[in-house]
Amino acid sequence: MTDMTASHAALEPSRSDKFRQRTVPLILFAVVLLVIPLFNPSRSMVTLLNHMGITIVFALSYNMLLGRAGLLSFGHAVYMGLGGYFAVHVMNWIAEGTGIWGSVPMFSMPAFGFGAGALAGAVIGWPSCRRAGTPFAMISLGVAELVAAAGFMFDSLFGGEMGISGDRMNGPELFGLSLGPVDEVYWFIAFWTFIGVLGTYAFTRTPLGKLSEATRDNPERVEFVGYSPQRVRYLVFIFAGAFAGMAGGMSAVQDEIFTPENLSLIPSGAILIATYVGGIRYFTGPIMGAIVMTYMGSNLSDYTAGWLLYLGLMFVCVVMFLPDGIAGIVYGTADTIRQGRAGEMWRTWMLRLVGLALVGAAIITIVEVAFRWSDGYGEVFEPFGLQLTVENPLTWVIGILSLVLGILALRRAAKGGGK
């Protein structure tokens, strides 16, 4: 017995390890948030950053369910939406300024969203958390459809198709921020994003957070130890709903509007994709996924009409070949470098990159040409001055040849080739 305790103590990370692994990343994150405005980003860039912050919190809350507790939800946007709707209502009460509402600062909206999300999670989670797996996924789908339909029905609460809008320039100011210009909203978003990251990270360190992982892996054993998996799931669900509601409160201040569309399956699906592509097995995965997806969502849609197709392709490829997502690549690479196998890895990576570039070029060519052909406006896809039309044989050479070559290169890389 003494042997076991001794080895147990030896297994525990040292103080400096804890500091390096847990505190330093958070400090770095805070520093990044503080440094960004020094680069004088443009207004549209700040808006993009704000949306990234909102999506980060939303994705982290979603990963409390999917990655940590193993609960696949198709309706997580319901909680962000309800939290956000409540925040918009509060914003309007502040604008009226009657009674206690006159002294509520606009800065606190995410806290109201947090409360509303937790309440929604507590009400809806009660029937849905009894079992995990497919039944949970199905109930979440049904509930999302019901809530979205109700959103279009009760106009006084949800504002019909037009939604409800608010005005963030009301109420007392906090930290000297009027929240009028976007750069002031940036500080608001940065503050709450940090709180969200800190909160969701702290949650993973609590006994409940640890138990939720145990419930994901083996609910039966959790029950033998004396805990109720149902109860663990329910509590995690409430917290996930709360943090989603917080993201809703942030979004309410940033965009000043919420529509029933925000409750529907579309944003729920989007956050599922962002979280999974980022990597659900790592705490930082959803953060990476949120940044990449928000960036792609706002920029790719300017370049191509087919960005949803690329998104779908990317998602399917991640599910099939990269179940650990972007974070898996990042940490996998870091591990190999630490083990001193960098040289070997670079060769595989070069091959993989060549393969990816070839496959990517092929797919982009085919998709872009196909899109222009189906529009029928006679537009021509002209990358680097090439006139790629449906009739041009070069189109098909690029399309098919590089696809085949790329797949061959990727297969070789997958077999550990490159030597």
Add this chain to the structure above:
Amino acid sequence: METLVFALLNGAIYGLLLFMLSSGLTLIFSMMGVLNFAHASFYMLGAYLAFTITEGTSFWIALFLAPVLVGGVGMLVERYGLRKVHAQGHVAELLFTFGLAYLIDELVKIFWGRTAVNYRVPEILDFPLFTLYGAQYPAYRIFILFVAAFMLVALWYLLKKTRAGLIIQAALSHPHMVGSLGHNVPLIFMTVFGAGCALAGLAGVIGGNYFVTDPAMAVQMGPIVFVVVVVGGLGSLEGAFVAAMLIGLLQTSAISINASLADIFGFIGLGADTELGEITIASMAPMLPFLLLVLILMIRPRGLMGDREV
């Protein structure tokens, strides 16, 4: 009486179409444990392929060719996609089909455009068959009824009276045992997946011109098909049939009821001018299947006739 008869007829047709869609999904779900999110996308694919084939040749060729093509696509998806993901567990499989649904939606938009295509009922069937209570009843609906009934009988015969059906039924509940007995279970999976997709494609061929053929049809139909499968119960085609008819009748009859909540709950003081009282039963019709889904999963998780829990 008039509304009741029409609601029953239309509900039965809608229910049969739903069953055609969900029968394949039930087989796939019970056998492989995969709730195929892309199933309704195969239904959409069937409708669009039928539209293209009809333009080139005729509706009757499309009626046979389109489901076969869709079934082929389904088999390829199972062989080169799902089977790969299978090792990573059910969540990965579910996510794969979820992404696939996205992809098929976008591909359909590339090939056939973002707006509805003009997929019409064939002229030979475009006439009123009989007159009921002064209203004409289109022949095409009765045609749907016949195709669906034919499919129902064929499926029943195949599963219950042939040796292949026996093996499939065994693989539904005990795939490992069937494999141990020397049957090629992956091949069975692929065939059933393809056949299920072909059935969805057939539903698309005859449903696409009954409703509208547009890129949103998969998103509209998909969740309802899930409801049918879950409410019907795992591994039970009979359950799927009952659930499909139930939902078909429920939805079509709800649409034809004009009463509002205030008319029904007026006795407990719900006013007609309040927001809750204004809601009509007809406007609640799209919500009913999901209400049923949540209630069934809460009260009876194995569905109406399922042999085990989802």
